[in-house]
Structures are given as structure tokens and as C-alpha cells.
Amino acid sequence: MPPWVAFVPRSTSLLKGRGIERLPLAIHCRNVAIPRVSRCSHLRIRSASTHVSPTAINAQPRIPPRNKELHDAISDLSGDAGAFVNISRLQLALQGLAVQDAVVRIAVLSLGNQRIAQQLARLLLADPLGAEEQWERDLDKTGDEGRPILLRYGDEGDTHPSSPLYRILSIPSRVLQTHRLEVLISTLNTRVPTANRSAADALVVPILPVTSATTSIVPYPVHKTLVLGDGLDSAVEYGKFTWDVVGDMPDMVKAAVDLPPPMKEMESEKHSTCAAVNIEAGTAALASFRLSIANATIYEQGWFKSGMPILSEWLVQGMNSSETPKPALKRLVESLVDDAENRITEADTAELNHLVTAALHPDVTQSILDHLETWAEKSHAELRDELDEAFSARNWHKLAWWKLLWRADDVGVITSEILERRWLVSAEKSCIFLAGRMDQAGFPDDVRKLSIPLQQETPSSTLSDQASPTTPEPPTSGEAATNVSTVVHAPQPWPAQIAASRSELSRITIPHLQSLSQRLVLAALSTTSISSALSALLYISVPTFSAFEASAIAAVGLTFSLRRLQNMWEKARETWQAEVREEGRKTLKSTEETVRLIVSRSQKPVADSAGVEQRRTAREAVKKVRDALARV
Structure with a gap:
């Protein structure tokens, strides 16, 4: 081979983007190595044209005819079975088939x-x-x-x-x-x-x-x-x-x-x-x-x-x-x-297992529904009787308005004790027992898989308006971004509405009630002190004022402050009682609806038609690739 044949350009713009690597600069002929072209050489190799056609920017690669069928089959696989293939490896295969x-x-x-x-x-x-x-x-x-x-x-x-x-x-x-x-x-x-x-x-x-x-x-x-x-x-x-x-x-x-x-x-x-x-x-x-x-x-x-x-x-x-x-x-x-x-077979197996385990005998589901009705009836009766007993007990009367002056710090303890010991305690235990029977019967062991989260109103009342005159600040952008949690939760084997509602009541209403009691006591003492100081000032500064007339002003201030304390505190206590009862009723209803939803979905197992069609199309695309690969 003549030595001048070895001098070839390193790369041109026409070679780039077509999977063609750089050509060697020196070709060894037997034992004689032809020298490479120096980068600093005075020779300059210019391309025929530096103009790039607009249509060549997004031009499709020239696929070898032998790889054309397989390349098209894999391209269809990315669309028909995109959920079951590794896209990175698929793209690597397409790049390899696009060149000789x-x-x-x-x-x-x-x-x-x-x-x-x-x-x-x-x-x-x-x-x-x-x-x-x-x-x-x-x-x-x-x-x-x-x-x-x-x-x-x-x-x-x-x-x-x-x-x-x-x-x-x-x-x-x-x-x-x-x-x-x-x-x-x-x-x-x-x-x-x-x-x-x-x-x-x-x-x-x-x-x-x-x-x-x-x-x-x-x-x-x-x-x-x-x-x-x-x-x-x-x-x-x-x-x-x-x-x-x-x-x-x-x-x-x-x-x-x-x-x-x-x-x-x-x-x-x-x-x-x-x-x-x-x-x-x-x-x-x-x-x-x-x-x-x-x-x-x-x-x-x-x-x-x-x-x-x-x-x-x-x-x-x-x-x-x-x-x-x-x-x-x-x-x-x-x-x-x-x-x-x-992956398609695993999806089919998971769907079949779901259909098999979801189909339960009618007698089993009817037994679960009977137990659910019994649980709901006993739970509503428990809510009524236990709260009646709690609100008529001695501890609750310790929070009467005229005892609030020395019991203001005990509001949180007494109200928390009512929620922990009197608010649907037996109903929660019976709900766990019912969930155990459902698990034994073959219902799913994770409530989140089949139950739709029922919207619950956040426990709120006028206490939140009375407790603090300021409104909470909106979360910043950084705080909003942290609302999405990546924590993997453990399976929830029974409905958790009762425990969640109790926690929300304790977290939201009790601090407001505690704060209101302290504010009312402080307001009553402030009003009484101001009226007493005013009466003493008038008695001293005005000679015509008698002690009886000056004491009347102090008595009016004391009466006004105590009356305001009585009205607002008793109204707050009645509102909290009504809210606790209403939240208990809503929680029981939400739990019952969740269990009924799980039972109804398990009674009528329906295959995912969209998933079945997707897997059928994916199988056809895979078969098409196998046939094309066999013919290559």
C-alpha cells in the first residue's frame, strides 16, 4: 500500500452522529509505521462545504437494511411495553442497530x-x-x-x-x-x-x-x-x-x-x-x-x-x-x-392472586357485615353513655367557671383524661378485633390498598378564634416542598380513624381550651383590679365620694368581669362537649364506611381491563421482537 494512502482526516462533520468512530491516523504496513499527521502541520484539510442543511439537523439515522426490521420492532416495544422494559437498555439496543x-x-x-x-x-x-x-x-x-x-x-x-x-x-x-x-x-x-x-x-x-x-x-x-x-x-x-x-x-x-x-x-x-x-x-x-x-x-x-x-x-x-x-x-x-x-408474567400473577384472594364466600362477607352492624350499634351507645358519665363526673365539675381561678392549669389534664379514657376506647379495641376476623377470612391485610381516604373535617370550633387573635402564617416554599414524604409506611391492618381523630382532638382543641381559660382568668383579674383602683382613686381624690359610692364602682367591675368569665367559659365548655360528641359520631361513621367499602370491593372482584389490554399489547410487541431477532 502506498504510504500516502494512510493519510485520512480524523473526522468530519458528516461522520459525527452516525455512530462512526474516528479513523486511525496511521496504518501500520507490516513492520513499517507510517507517521501521523502532526497537529501543528502547515497542511490544512478543508471540507467541501461548511454549510449544514436544515433538514440534516433532525435527520433519521441510516439504519442498515439487515437491522431495519429488528430496529422497528424494538422501537414499537418502547411504546407498547414501555412499563415493562428498561428504557436505558432499549435505547442502547436501538443505537447499536442504527449503525453497521x-x-x-x-x-x-x-x-x-x-x-x-x-x-x-x-x-x-x-x-x-x-x-x-x-x-x-x-x-x-x-x-x-x-x-x-x-x-x-x-x-x-x-x-x-x-x-x-x-x-x-x-x-x-x-x-x-x-x-x-x-x-x-x-x-x-x-x-x-x-x-x-x-x-x-x-x-x-x-x-x-x-x-x-x-x-x-x-x-x-x-x-x-x-x-x-x-x-x-x-x-x-x-x-x-x-x-x-x-x-x-x-x-x-x-x-x-x-x-x-x-x-x-x-x-x-x-x-x-x-x-x-x-x-x-x-x-x-x-x-x-x-x-x-x-x-x-x-x-x-x-x-x-x-x-x-x-x-x-x-x-x-x-x-x-x-x-x-x-x-x-x-x-x-x-x-x-x-x-x-x-415483568409481564409477574404482573399477570399479581392480578390473578388479587382476583383469587378477593373472591370470598357470601356467607363470610355477610358474617362480617353482621359483626360490623353490631360493632357500630355498641360503639354509638358507648359514645353516648361514656361521655354522659364523663361530663357529669366530679373531674369535669372541677372546671366550673367559679373554680377556674385556681383550676385554669388543670384544663389540659382533665380534658386529655376524658379523651384517653372515655372517648371510644372499647370501640377501638372492638374494631381491632373485627379487623382480625377480616384478616382471618382472607381480606387484605393493608387497609390503604382498598379503602378510599374519607374526608374528615378538622376538629374546629369557635375556640380557635377565641384562643388566639393572630392567624397562623402560611408555610414558606421550603416548607411546602417538604409536605411530600418518601417514608415507606408499614401495612395498616385495621382502620385508624379512631386513633387519628383522638390525636387530632388532643392536638387542636385542648390547647385552645387551655389558652382560653388562662385568658379569661387574666381578663377577669385585670378588670377587677382596674375597677378597684378606679374606686380607690375616686374615694381619695373626690371628697364628696363616700366609701359606699366608691365601693359600688369596684363591685360593678367585679360583677362585669365574673359575668363575662361565666358566659364565655360555660359557652366554651358546652362547645367542646358538642364537638367531642360530633367528632366521635363522624369517626364511627367513617370507620364503618371504610369497612363496608373493603367488603363490597372484595365481593365484586373486577379485573383491570386496561391492565389486561396493556399486557396483551406488550406480549405481542415482545413476540414481534423475538420473531425479528430470529430472522436476523
């Missing part, structure tokens, strides 16, 4: 320090026939405090735009060039549970942390994942994390554990999901061969002893570029549809 020779992503995840993953990637990608390069020294260092690293093929001097997700390194590795690979180096935390993410998703869709004004996470789907552990403890943690998923994808996930080298070379199965390696032995073998070619035997022994050949073979497995699409891409599509089918 797709780039394959491989993740090297460390279970501990990311540095060992960087060292392993260096051993797998380094050229033993060449000298140590700068990118190898960079990987051998600790790095940017565990920041993920993305390895791409290219010159070491290539510049890349800064990214908050990872640090990009261009390395002239023949492995990356020949098999068109990208390697992501990051960590895998098996100790922190991931919400709504299975262990399989965590392995094939690593999460990249983003630290900005608000911390978020970004998924980065890959075709294959190599997990590296350091010692037996990490191997045990990895086994606990993936005990139910590793066997389902042995060709997509490989685990390696850094262990001391054995005394003699041990053969490992090629298709095993786990392998023992020793990074230190592999590094020493590579260094010895680079030191002198005469150490080839030492290099071979140390290299096989380190366990690296198995990982090197697994790394390039499924990367045959002669097949379109590549086997690794086909395996990604197979895993995608398998996962979608499993």
Missing part, C-alpha cells in the same frame, strides 16, 4: 476501591509488545477520588469536553480498536439497597453519580459487565447481592475476585460466572516481558497464573464484527425481551 459496526460498551465495576478496577482494565488493554504509555500510568494512580472513567480508542493527546458523569481517556489500544469497545470503570455498591431496581439492573445498568446543586443519578447501560472483588469478603457480599440473577446471564456478567496466586496453576472453566485472578501477578508478568523479550517464558507462566487469559477471552467474546448485528448486541436484545416477559 456498533460500539460495544463494557463496564468494569469494583466492589471496593476503584483503583483495582483501573489496574485490571490496564492489564486487559495494554500491549505487552510496547513500552509503558502515559494512559497506563494514569490508570495505575488513584484517580479523581473514585470518579468513573470511560476508556475510548484514540490518541492520548485527544481532548474531550468535560463531563460531570465521567472522565474520558483516549488510549491507543488494539483491543479497543479491533473490537470497537468502550470500557467504563466505576464501582458497584452492594450494601445500599436500590429502590425499584433489581440486582440484574444494577449490574447491566450502572448508576453514575452526578454532584451538582442537587445530587442525582444517571443510568449508563452496557452490553457486558465485569465485576471485580478484593478478597473473600467482597465475594461473599457479591454472592448475597446476586444470588438469584447471576445464573440467568453468564455471558453478560462475569465476576472476578482478586486472591493470592495458587501454588500451582489451576484450570478454570471458560463458561463459569466467577474467576479467581491476581492483579499483582499479572502486573509483574507484564513488567518482566517489557523489560526483556527473553522473559517470555516467565511472562507466560505469570500471566496464566494470574488468571488473566480467561478475562481477556471473555472480554472479546461476542465481538465478531463479521456478523451483523454483533452477538453481544443480539444478547442484549434477548436479555431485554426476557426481562420484559418476566
Whole structure:
């Protein structure tokens, strides 16, 4: 080949966005390497035109004809079965099918320090026939405090735009060039549970942390994942994390554990999901061969002893570029549809279980309704009798208006005692007993799953207006944002309206009543004191005023203050009594309606027609993808 044929442009605007990577600048012809074009060369290569057509901005990719049917089927899968597929992996599959020779992503995840993953990637990608390069020294260092690293093929001097997700390194590795690979180096935390993410998703869709004004996470789907552990403890943690998923994808996930080298070379199965390696032995073998070619035997022994050949073979497995699409891409599509089918089956199973457990015998439901009517009747009678007894007891009479002067501080204690000991105590216990019978009969053990929250009026009265002249300030924007809670609540096996209403009454009405009593006592004492001072002042300053006339003014002030204290306090007590009775009646009615709603829904189990149709459409889309994949 003539040497001038090797000079090609690095990239053009027409190549960008079509999945075509940069072309090499030098082509090695046998033993002669053609020099690269210097960046500072006086030669300038200009494109034919710098004008970009407006229609090319959103132009559709030119999909190879062989991948067209499969690409369209997967695109339909995103719309028909979007709730059952991993969108990140689906997009990765579409990107791979949109080009002739797709780039394959491989993740090297460390279970501990990311540095060992960087060292392993260096051993797998380094050229033993060449000298140590700068990118190898960079990987051998600790790095940017565990920041993920993305390895791409290219010159070491290539510049890349800064990214908050990872640090990009261009390395002239023949492995990356020949098999068109990208390697992501990051960590895998098996100790922190991931919400709504299975262990399989965590392995094939690593999460990249983003630290900005608000911390978020970004998924980065890959075709294959190599997990590296350091010692037996990490191997045990990895086994606990993936005990139910590793066997389902042995060709997509490989685990390696850094262990001391054995005394003699041990053969490992090629298709095993786990392998023992020793990074230190592999590094020493590579260094010895680079030191002198005469150490080839030492290099071979140390290299096989380190366990690296198995990982090197697994790394390039499924990367045959002669097949379109590549086997690794086909395996990604197979895993995608398998996962979608499993999720559809799980949804069907959950729906069937709901229908089976919801259908109860009519005699059972009628028995529950009879017990509910009995409970409601006894609870209303209890509410009436217990409150009548409480409001006629000696403790309540301690709060009479003429005793309020020395009993103002006892208002909260006495009213709280009435709510705790007299307000629907037996009704709450009977409700729990009824919920136990419903659970035994087969009704759901979580009331929140079937019951609609019934709106309850917040216990309020004129006490809130009388207690404080100021109105509460509206919540700020920061407080409003905290109203949405992410706390996972435990299942609620019985209706909690009684306990919630009692808590609301204690929290809202009692402080207002306590505050009103103190304000009325203070107002009565202030009025009496002012009138007495006025009468004394008139008696002293006006000689014609007799002691009887001056005392009349003090008596008028005392009478007015006591009369006002009597009227307002007795009205507040009567209002609180009526409110406690009314809230008890509403609470019993709400509890009864909640139980009846649960029973009625369980009597008439109805399949979710929209969900059934959605799953049927998703199954058809999955079958369409399988058929298209079989014809590729």
C-alpha cells in the first residue's frame, strides 16, 4: 500500500452522529509505521462545504437494511411495553442497530476501591509488545477520588469536553480498536439497597453519580459487565447481592475476585460466572516481558497464573464484527425481551392472586357485615353513655367557671383524661378485633390498598378564634416542598380513624381550651383590679365620694368581669362537649364506611381491563421482537 494512502482526516462533520468512530491516523504496513499527521502541520484539510442543511439537523439515522426490521420492532416495544422494559437498555439496543459496526460498551465495576478496577482494565488493554504509555500510568494512580472513567480508542493527546458523569481517556489500544469497545470503570455498591431496581439492573445498568446543586443519578447501560472483588469478603457480599440473577446471564456478567496466586496453576472453566485472578501477578508478568523479550517464558507462566487469559477471552467474546448485528448486541436484545416477559408474567400473577384472594364466600362477607352492624350499634351507645358519665363526673365539675381561678392549669389534664379514657376506647379495641376476623377470612391485610381516604373535617370550633387573635402564617416554599414524604409506611391492618381523630382532638382543641381559660382568668383579674383602683382613686381624690359610692364602682367591675368569665367559659365548655360528641359520631361513621367499602370491593372482584389490554399489547410487541431477532 502506498504510504500516502494512510493519510485520512480524523473526522468530519458528516461522520459525527452516525455512530462512526474516528479513523486511525496511521496504518501500520507490516513492520513499517507510517507517521501521523502532526497537529501543528502547515497542511490544512478543508471540507467541501461548511454549510449544514436544515433538514440534516433532525435527520433519521441510516439504519442498515439487515437491522431495519429488528430496529422497528424494538422501537414499537418502547411504546407498547414501555412499563415493562428498561428504557436505558432499549435505547442502547436501538443505537447499536442504527449503525453497521456498533460500539460495544463494557463496564468494569469494583466492589471496593476503584483503583483495582483501573489496574485490571490496564492489564486487559495494554500491549505487552510496547513500552509503558502515559494512559497506563494514569490508570495505575488513584484517580479523581473514585470518579468513573470511560476508556475510548484514540490518541492520548485527544481532548474531550468535560463531563460531570465521567472522565474520558483516549488510549491507543488494539483491543479497543479491533473490537470497537468502550470500557467504563466505576464501582458497584452492594450494601445500599436500590429502590425499584433489581440486582440484574444494577449490574447491566450502572448508576453514575452526578454532584451538582442537587445530587442525582444517571443510568449508563452496557452490553457486558465485569465485576471485580478484593478478597473473600467482597465475594461473599457479591454472592448475597446476586444470588438469584447471576445464573440467568453468564455471558453478560462475569465476576472476578482478586486472591493470592495458587501454588500451582489451576484450570478454570471458560463458561463459569466467577474467576479467581491476581492483579499483582499479572502486573509483574507484564513488567518482566517489557523489560526483556527473553522473559517470555516467565511472562507466560505469570500471566496464566494470574488468571488473566480467561478475562481477556471473555472480554472479546461476542465481538465478531463479521456478523451483523454483533452477538453481544443480539444478547442484549434477548436479555431485554426476557426481562420484559418476566415483568409481564409477574404482573399477570399479581392480578390473578388479587382476583383469587378477593373472591370470598357470601356467607363470610355477610358474617362480617353482621359483626360490623353490631360493632357500630355498641360503639354509638358507648359514645353516648361514656361521655354522659364523663361530663357529669366530679373531674369535669372541677372546671366550673367559679373554680377556674385556681383550676385554669388543670384544663389540659382533665380534658386529655376524658379523651384517653372515655372517648371510644372499647370501640377501638372492638374494631381491632373485627379487623382480625377480616384478616382471618382472607381480606387484605393493608387497609390503604382498598379503602378510599374519607374526608374528615378538622376538629374546629369557635375556640380557635377565641384562643388566639393572630392567624397562623402560611408555610414558606421550603416548607411546602417538604409536605411530600418518601417514608415507606408499614401495612395498616385495621382502620385508624379512631386513633387519628383522638390525636387530632388532643392536638387542636385542648390547647385552645387551655389558652382560653388562662385568658379569661387574666381578663377577669385585670378588670377587677382596674375597677378597684378606679374606686380607690375616686374615694381619695373626690371628697364628696363616700366609701359606699366608691365601693359600688369596684363591685360593678367585679360583677362585669365574673359575668363575662361565666358566659364565655360555660359557652366554651358546652362547645367542646358538642364537638367531642360530633367528632366521635363522624369517626364511627367513617370507620364503618371504610369497612363496608373493603367488603363490597372484595365481593365484586373486577379485573383491570386496561391492565389486561396493556399486557396483551406488550406480549405481542415482545413476540414481534423475538420473531425479528430470529430472522436476523
